[in-house]
Amino acid sequence: MKLNQLKPARGATKKRRRLGAGTGTGRGGTCTKGHKGQNCRSGGGTPPWFEGGQMPLQRRIPKRGFHNLGRKVYQVVNVGDLALFEAGSTVGVAELREAGLVKKAGVPVKLLGNGDLEFALTIKVHAASKSAVEKVDQSKGKLEILSRG
Template sequence: MRLNDVKPQAGSKKRGRRVGRGVSAGQGASCGAGMRGQKARSGGGTRPGFEGGQQPLYRRLPKLKGFPLVNRKHYTTINVEKLATLAPNTEVTLESLLAAGILTDAKGDLKVLGNGELNVALQVKAAAFTNSARTKIEAAGGSCEIVN
């Protein structure tokens, strides 16, 4: 069998409608498009998503700064510069920071951010670290441990 021998199954291909060829042909005059209106005109119809001038759904939905995350993680954040006041070789956790008065309230797990300088070796246990915070803590001789 060759490519030029391939034919569709008998009866699977129907011929197209011959529109506008008189009343007896079944699709005369308006060719099945109705009397008047945008969809009856040549080239008629609208683009996908068009809603007749109303703001379309794809433009309405993510209005004003996008969708909020459904199950967003809330972190209690602290910068590395705040940890510089602690004594060397201190174990830093969310509870110890609250007890020391460095943090006043806990909105979620602890996340350490990398703003500022650190020259004290600390053992920091937090839920998340930024890359800059991790490098600064380890450069000062401390360690970072991820705790859930």
């Protein structure tokens, strides 16, 4: 069997209903939409979230807390996770992605101080915590902060 020989199963497809083609079709006049009202007009009907005039769910649910619109989102990598790199190597965002420590491209990376670093590395990330900076300094490594752009 070839791709051009494939057909849907018998009875699986139906002919499209043609509306507004005159009274001889059996669906002329109002085109099975009835007389007047919201649903008989073109573009008529209600959106899926409409609840018949009842107060909508998204307005009934209480809103709580503060949502900071200017918040900075980072992907985090811990100092202890860097043990899988070779001593003396340079670790940037691309190397972290290859190692699977960072998933998303374009989202800045922040280094956190959880874990220990036994050897020196040159690390290039967008941000770092104080404890991470101290641990990199203790291991005699270098930390370069990249710009976010």
